[in-house]
Amino acid sequence: MDAENQARLQARARVLKAMAHPSRLYLVELLSNQEQCVAELTKAVGADISTVSKHLSLLKAVGIVEDRKQGTQVFYRLKAPCVLNFFSCVEEVLKNNLQEQIKLVK
Amino acid sequence: MDAENQARLQARARVLKAMAHPSRLYLVELLSNQEQCVAELTKAVGADISTVSKHLSLLKAVGIVEDRKQGTQVFYRLKAPCVLNFFSCVEEVLKNNLQEQIKLVK
DNA sequence: TGCTTATTTGGCAATATAACCAAATAGGCG
DNA sequence: CGCCTATTTGGTTATATTGCCAAATAAGCA
Numbered sequence: 001m002d003a004e005n006q007a008r009l010q011a012r013a014r015v016l017k018a019m020a021h022p023s024r025l026y027l028v029e030l031l032s033n034q035e036q037c038v039a040e041l042t043k044a045v046g047a048d049i050s051t052v053s054k055h056l057s058l059l060k061a062v063g064i065v066e067d068r069k070q071g072t073q074v075f076y077r078l079k080a081p082c083v084l085n086f087f088s089c090v091e092e093v094l095k096n097n098l099q100e101q102i103k104l105v106k
Numbered sequence: 107m108d109a110e111n112q113a114r115l116q117a118r119a120r121v122l123k124a125m126a127h128p129s130r131l132y133l134v135e136l137l138s139n140q141e142q143c144v145a146e147l148t149k150a151v152g153a154d155i156s157t158v159s160k161h162l163s164l165l166k167a168v169g170i171v172e173d174r175k176q177g178t179q180v181f182y183r184l185k186a187p188c189v190l191n192f193f194s195c196v197e198e199v200l201k202n203n204l205q206e207q208i209k210l211v212k
Numbered sequence: 213t214g215c216t217t218a219t220t221t222g223g224c225a226a227t228a229t230a231a232c233c234a235a236a237t238a239g240g241c242g
Numbered sequence: 243c244g245c246c247t248a249t250t251t252g253g254t255t256a257t258a259t260t261g262c263c264a265a266a267t268a269a270g271c272a
Contacts, residue, residue, distance in 0.1 A: 001132060001152045009128035011207060015196045017126035021260085022115035025122075026107060038219060046107045051261050053220055061210060063203025072218045072269045080202065082195035089188035090121045096186065097169025101117055104167060127230085144249060157231055159250055178239050178248045 018062040019083060023047060024055050027076075031065060032084055035077035124168040125189060129153060130161050133182075137171060138190055141183035 001009075019025060023045050030036060030044055042052040056076055059065045066079040078084075094101055107115075125131060129151050136142060136150055148158040162182055165171045172185040184190075200207055 001129075001150065005132070006128060007211075009131045011200055011211075012131055012193070012196050013126050013128045014207075014210060015199050016122055016131075016192065017259095020119050020123035020126045022112060022119045023107075023260095025115045025118055026111070039217095044107065048262055049219070050221080050263080054260085057220080061206055063199045063206055069269090072216090074219060080195065080199045082198055085195060086122065086192055087118070089186065089191060090118050092188055093121050093169045093186045094117055100167055100169055101120075104120060105113075105117075129230095145247095154232055155249070156233080156251080160230085163250080175239085178246090180249060 015062050015064070018058050018064055019086065021055070023052070024059055027052070027055060027059065028064065028078065028083060031076060031078045032081070035068070035075045037070075037073040037075050039073070041076065121168050121170070124164050124170055125192065127161070129158070130165055133158070133161060133165065134170065134184065134189060137182060137184045138187070141174070141181045143176075143179040143181050145179070147182065 019028065026045055027041055030041060038049065038053055038056065041056070042049045045052050045055075056065065056067070060067060060076070064078070064080050064083055065076050068075045068077070125134065132151055133147055136147060144155065144159055144162065147162070148155045151158050151161075162171065162173070166173060166182070170184070170186050170189055171182050174181045174183070
């Protein structure tokens with residue numbers, strides 16, 4: 001694999017990696033309906049606010065979400081709603097692979 | 107976030123995480139046209155064969171690829187071609203976020 | 213300005229991932 | 243069987259990710 005291909009795939013991997021975490025997937029879901037501030041998102045996710053803030057920063061860095069400051073609050077919203085399309089495929093994969101998925105959990 | 111939601115999102119994250127690596131993305135691309143054996147895939151990726159074998163095992167464990175034994179060779183093929191649909195969205199995200207992507211590389 | 217609330221950043225410890233090498237396994241064939 | 247080829251597995255080390263706490267920053271308001 002040459003350097004150019006490597007760079008291309010690394011960029012793609014970065015975006016997918018940003019999605020590949022339970023809390024971040026949840027954040028994307030939460031933002032699919034409406035923009036929300038960090039405090040609200042933190043309550044929903046149930047982790048430390050600093051943790052949620054870092055998850056949001058990562059999603060923002062790769063371009064999946066964007067933010068808007070309003071007073072002391074920061075509202076995040078989905079910038080790339082096309083990522084929601086991933087879910088139907090992911091669910092299909094999970095459905096077709098139930099037995100293996102169960103092994104992975106054990 | 108309750109336990110059920112956590113489990114649901116963890117399963118989804120597992121599938122996305124399996125995709126979120128340059129070599130594995132490349133493997134998926136290589137298999138999008140035709141099934142190939144481990145040796146061929148290894149040559150294309152340019153890593154140690156044991157490394158490639160492990161990447162393939164991971165893709166298989168989550169249900170993205172499947173394999174078929176023929177003599178001493180193992181041929182892998184795409185089991186969930188719908189993952190190819192991810193790429194157009196990922197490219198869109200990358201295009202819309204060029205400046206940030208460049209920062210990430212630096 | 214000083215205080216309060218909201219969020220981000222820095223730092224650390226725990227865990228997970230990745231790559232290689234070496235060794236094990238599996239199938240075909242003399 | 244013994245050997246060869248293809249692939250997987252085990253083990254180790256290096257690197258990356260995660261989550262929390264504490265501290266820093268930012269904005270509004272008395």
